[in-house]
Amino acid sequence: MKFRVRVAVPLLVGVIACGTAKREAGSLVAAVDRFHRAENSAKPARADEVAVVACRDAEVCEAKKLCTDATGQMAAGLRLSSEVQAKMSDLEAGTLDRGEVSALTAKLEDAGRLHREGYHAMLACDGKVTALRLKYGL
Numbered sequence: 438m439k440f441r442v443r444v445a446v447p448l449l450v451g452v453i454a455c456g457t458a459k460r461e462a463g464s465l466v467a468a469v470d471r472f473h474r475a476e477n478s479a480k481p482a483r484a485d486e487v488a489v490v491a492c493r494d495a496e497v498c499e500a501k502k503l504c505t506d507a508t509g510q511m512a513a514g515l516r517l518s519s520e521v522q523a524k525m526s527d528l529e530a531g532t533l534d535r536g537e538v539s540a541l542t543a544k545l546e547d548a549g550r551l552h553r554e555g556y557h558a559m560l561a562c563d564g565k566v567t568a569l570r571l572k573y574g575l
Contacts (some may be wrong), residue, residue, distance in 0.1 A: 485575030
């Protein structure tokens with residue numbers, strides 16, 4: 438009887454842990470998918486959803502970190518682009534002073550840099566997400 442308990446308990450713990458990891462992986466995969474499908478205006482909110490996905494499994498947590506970094510950079514770039522876009526009518530009307538124009542130019546450059554860095558980081562995120570899809574049949 439003791440042998441059965443010694444074998445059954447670790448097996449049960451392993452099955453539960455695998456189920457938890459699969460659920461976590463599924464949540465992360467779904468959040469990244471929503472980010473990819475979203476319009477640019479909605480991507481910052483979708484990036485926030487990736488960041489709050491729960492993870493305890495090491496592999497899922499590693500993928501989440503990569504994806505949070507990538508989507509966060511892209512979202513930051515999109516937020517800056519939106520700020521610049523909001524000021525375009527003032528720029529076209531010539532109502533901005535030289536300092537404001539300079540600040541907009543800097544924001545636009547930062548937005549482009551963040552977007553490029555996020556795009557390249559998404560390659561690593563997507564690779565990990567694909568691995569999770571294959572591992573758990575998602």
